[in-house]
Amino acid sequence: MPETHVEPCLFVIFGATGDLTRRKLLPALYRLGLQGKLGEQCHILGVSPIAGLDDGGFRAVARTALEAVKVETKNPLAKALDERLHYRSVGQGTADDFQALAKEIEALESKHGLPGNRVFYLALPPHVFPKAIAGLGGAGLNHNRGWTRLVVEKPFGRDLATARELNRLVHSQFEESQVYRIDHYLGKETVQNLLAFRFANPIFETLWNRDRIDNVQITVAEDLGIERRAGYYEQAGALRDMVQNHLSQLLCLVAMEVPTAFGAGAIRDEKVKVMKSVSPIKPSDLVLGQYNRGKINGGEVVGYRDESGVAPGSQAATFVSLKLEIANWRWQGVPFYLRTGKRLPRRVTQIVVAFRCAPVSVFRSSDLCNTHCNAVVITIQPDEGFDLHFDVKTPGQPITLQTQKLHFRYAEAFAPLADGYETLLLDVLMGDQTLFVRNDWVEASWRLYSPALENSPQVHSYTAGSWGPSAADGLLEKDGRQWFAP
Numbered sequence: 112m113p114e115t116h117v118e119p120c121l122f123v124i125f126g127a128t129g130d131l132t133r134r135k136l137l138p139a140l141y142r143l144g145l146q147g148k149l150g151e152q153c154h155i156l157g158v159s160p161i162a163g164l165d166d167g168g169f170r171a172v173a174r175t176a177l178e179a180v181k182v183e184t185k186n187p188l189a190k191a192l193d194e195r196l197h198y199r200s201v202g203q204g205t206a207d208d209f210q211a212l213a214k215e216i217e218a219l220e221s222k223h224g225l226p227g228n229r230v231f232y233l234a235l236p237p238h239v240f241p242k243a244i245a246g247l248g249g250a251g252l253n254h255n256r257g258w259t260r261l262v263v264e265k266p267f268g269r270d271l272a273t274a275r276e277l278n279r280l281v282h283s284q285f286e287e288s289q290v291y292r293i294d295h296y297l298g299k300e301t302v303q304n305l306l307a308f309r310f311a312n313p314i315f316e317t318l319w320n321r322d323r324i325d326n327v328q329i330t331v332a333e334d335l336g337i338e339r340r341a342g343y344y345e346q347a348g349a350l351r352d353m354v355q356n357h358l359s360q361l362l363c364l365v366a367m368e369v370p371t372a373f374g375a376g377a378i379r380d381e382k383v384k385v386m387k388s389v390s391p392i393k394p395s396d397l398v399l400g401q402y403n404r405g406k407i408n409g410g411e412v413v414g415y416r417d418e419s420g421v422a423p424g425s426q427a428a429t430f431v432s433l434k435l436e437i438a439n440w441r442w443q444g445v446p447f448y449l450r451t452g453k454r455l456p457r458r459v460t461q462i463v464v465a466f467r468c469a470p471v472s473v474f475r476s477s478d479l480c481n482t483h484c485n486a487v488v489i490t491i492q493p494d495e496g497f498d499l500h501f502d503v504k505t506p507g508q509p510i511t512l513q514t515q516k517l518h519f520r521y522a523e524a525f526a527p528l529a530d531g532y533e534t535l536l537l538d539v540l541m542g543d544q545t546l547f548v549r550n551d552w553v554e555a556s557w558r559l560y561s562p563a564l565e566n567s568p569q570v571h572s573y574t575a576g577s578w579g580p581s582a583a584d585g586l587l588e589k590d591g592r593q594w595f596a597p
Contacts, residue, residue, distance in 0.1 A: 112242055117540045119152030119225050120257070121216065127157025127169065128233035131264070133176035135295075136234060139180065139532035141182050144192045148537060151369070154195045156224055158212065161300075161531045162200045169198035176205075177178045187219040195223075204242055209250035216252070227257030230539055233246055236343075237266055238553030241280055248284030262291045265356050265560075266347065267548070270564055271557040291539050292548035296357045296460075298531025300521060301495040303546070305364045305380070305462075308489070308497065315487070318466065321445045324542035325484065328463040328595055329361050332455040332578075334407050337429070341420030351433045355560050359386065360548070361491075362447060365462060375544040379552065386555035391435045392563050398582045399568060400430030402454040412454060412575050426570050429453045433563075434590075449586060454575035460491040463595040486595065488516075495528065496520035512554055 113579060122140065124132055143149050163174075170193050177504070184190075187387050193355050198213050202208035220227060231252065233243055240263065247253055261281070281290055284577025297303055309316050318324070331353055337344045344352065363382040370377035403414040415429050430452030437447065466485040488498040497519045502512040521528055537544055571580035578584075578594070587593050 117150045117153055117537070118228050119150065120228035120230060120540065121154050121156055121220060121225055122230045122540070123156045123158060123216070124232045124234055125158050125201070126162070126502075127159045128159050128161060128172060129159075129234055131234045132157070133172070134180065135530075135532045136232065136536070137173050137333065138180045138182050139365065139530055139536050141177055141189060141192055141534055142367065142530070143537055145183060145188050147188075148415075149540075151191075152223070152225065153540070154197060154219070154225065156216070156219065157196070157198045159198075160203065162198070162202070164198050164594050170196050192238075193387045201246075204239075204246055206246065206249050209246035209252070212248040213252050228259075228347075229255060229257065230260045230262060232262040232539075233264060237265075237269075237543045239266075240277065244280055244284055253284045253289075258289075258542065259285075260289055260291060260539055260542070262293055264293055266351055267292050267356075267553050269346075271554065272304060273359055273562040274557045275551050278554065279595060282393050282550070287550055288544075290547075290550070291544060292550075292553065293535055294356050294360055294546075294589060295535065296491075297360055297546040297548075298493055298534040299495070300534075301489065302364065303534075305489065306373075310369055319464075320441045323466055324445055325465045325467045326446045326590075326592060327365055328447060328465070329358055329365075329450075329461075330463075330594075330596065330597055331358055331361075331451040331460045332458060333451075333453050334403045334455060334458050336402070336412065336454055337415070337418055337421075337573075339419065341418055342430075345421060345425060345427050349429045349451055349453070350428060350560060350564060352447060354431050355556050356432070356548075357470075358449045358451055358531050359556050359559075361462060362435070362449065365464070366442055366447070368441065375547075378545055379549045383549065383552045383555055384435065384439075386552055386559065388437050388439045389559050390438050391438045391457075392433060392435065392559065394566065394568055395435055395584065396434040397429035397563055397568055398432040398580060400432075400452065400568045400573045400580040400583065400585055401425075401427065402429050402452070402575045403569050403572050405454065405577065407454060407456075407576050414575065415454075426567075426569070428570050430573060430579045430583070432579060432586055434586055444514075446590060446592075448592075448594075450579065450583060452573075452579050455578055456576055457597070458493060459597045461597055462489040462491070463487075464489075465595065488595070494520060495522070528580060 124136055126132055140155060149437055173196055174184050199212060201212050233240060235243060253259060268277050288527040314435060339478045363385040366385045367381040370381050401415050405412060416423060416425055426479060435447040464487040468484050486500040498516045500514050500516045503515050505511045571582050573580040
């Protein structure tokens with residue numbers, strides 16, 4: 112692999128004192144610096160409305176955040192990074208405030224000999240995006256003598272109409288080539304390795320179609336509740352929070368055609384084709400759920416409606432299960448089952464590709480093959496790796512089949528994996544958009560899910576610590592299938 116080279120630049124974080132910056136962005140940037148990947152001329156500028164903070168105060172905030180996640184702060188490289196950490200207030204975010212910020216950015220660049228390359232990272236609540244984007248454009252910060260890149264966190268819109276409006280606003284100030292819509296799931300090594308698994312191994316790619324695959328299951332399970340995010344979750348729900356972005360991105364990586372080249376444009380073209388090929392969701396193929404009181408890891412947990420900030424009669428869904436069908440030659444007739452939820456038994460993200468059983472069983476028990484189909488299981492978290500499930504004969508008589516598996520684990524083969532944000536932030540600095548979401552994909556995804564949001568079915572209850580409402584099992588049972596046990 113060629114060495115990475117980051118050009119001198121200013122990395123500007125809006126929302127510098129927020130949770131995302133402290134938990135993810137600053138640790139990721141410091142780790143990149145400790146690995147020598149930021150070069151010596153990448154400066155970081157924190158921006159927020161707080162007026163009483165200066166460079167020293169922000170560096171103290173950063174040190175506390177880094178120590179909380181066990182990032183080295185006394186290393187000489189870390190101390191050098193401290194000197195490249197700056198802070199400016201944007202006041203109330205008025206046009207004059209952004210003009211003043213632009214002048215301070217230019218002064219900072221002049222002082223440190225920076226060429227004018229800039230990243231603007233919006234670590235902000237979604238409702239603030241329009242104001243920040245308009246402010247950057249109005250102050251002339253959308254273009255410069257160097258390159259300018261805008262990073263936007265999810266969710267990108269609440270439905271098709273708001274996504275289109277946000278895209279329109281972004282494109283009124285920035286070109287699409289400048290925009291990086293970030294989905295941290297795409298920074299995970301196992302997610303990226305899906306491309307290598309499929310396209311570098313013909314043994315699998317030749318089987319990757321409706322002739323050999325019976326169904327695909329994608330599960331993103333969390334054992335946590337809403338974690339003091341009631342204000343957001345009451346408005347979003349699991350479909351907006353997880354399915355429209357994370358699970359749909361995983362779907363596209365599994366289902367996409369072979370790209371013409373391993374480059375951002377070609378890969379993102381194929382992902383858009385997948386989203387445009389998904390058939391409209393039938394009401395009978397969507398199950399929503401909300402957790403009640405139960406037990407997680409042996410401890411009692413409250414139900415969703417008893418969480419702080421949740422309305423007593425809330426109908427927000429904390430669980431979604433759905434069946435999707437892709438109307439193209441490769442996947443016609445192959446169901447894709449997706450599910451995600453909070454307060455499930457454990458935290459796990461996995462993709463199961465279940466292959467068709469033999470058309471005729473040569474063994475005496477006619478149900479042997481039907482209960483032991485071959486499968487590839489891709490685990491994205493927490494134990495990243497791949498498993499190939501296949502049947503073997505157990506010793507002795509009569510003939511009995513038992514499922515065994517070949518497995519690969521990243522932790523056994525490689526050094527500890529980089530955090531997804533490290534990967535994505537480095538890609539932003541390098542100008543690589545491969546792992547970022549394009550505007551037409553966003554709109555195609557919302558076009559699929561907006562009708563389901565407008566005509567939501569009944570929200571079923573489920574016990575915390577279970578795998579969701581029984582109706583989610585029925586979604587597969589009516590097709591003669593069942594969920595693969597995570």
